[in-house]
Amino acid sequence: MGYQNELHEFLRQAQEITVRVQEASAGMADREVNGTCEGGSVRVAMTSSGDVRSVRIEPRAVNLDNLRRLETLVAEAMQDALNNVRGVAQQVMQPLTDDLNRLIADDPQ
Template identity: 40%
Template sequence: MSMILQQAQKMQEQLVAAQQELQVLEVTGQAGNGLVEVTMTAAGDVRAVRIDPKVVDPDDVETLQDLVVGAFQNASAAASQAQAEKMGPLAGGLGGAAGGLGLPGF
């Protein structure tokens, strides 16, 4: 039982470390071949939005809006991928979707 508790504590420490890494790891999403870029942390905090002046057309705001949404979606997908890479091995060690430590009743 002591060994199980030690493993659980180690996994908890690894989980906290991975979460801290995700708070600072930056990912970038883009749309329109880089005309719009969104930079965010892997935890989902937006850090920057860059819009190339070439895409700013007062008569076509919808295209710019679509590009911004696309860049956010692309950045969000990159953040999700980073989360899966950092947290995936830890989640597997917790016993999968059932939770616990892979032990009956936990």
């Protein structure tokens, strides 16, 4: 009978973590993050799901004689935004991952 109780408790905790992961994922779906470069002269806003919402370029970042530099700045700002998306996702999901690892390892805290 003890084994069944342990299994039931394990499944209950796993279900609880699953619900928390789903809630965290849903909460992140429309969360907006920003990426910048060149002291904020190029800014990209995107959702945590990777949809670009806006790109803002200040006039000081534009040099018509060197558009390749502007392309590079936009790419850098987009990469910064993507890195920030990953950081937010890790920040939100890490506690859930830790809980799941503890559950699997049977190391209650």
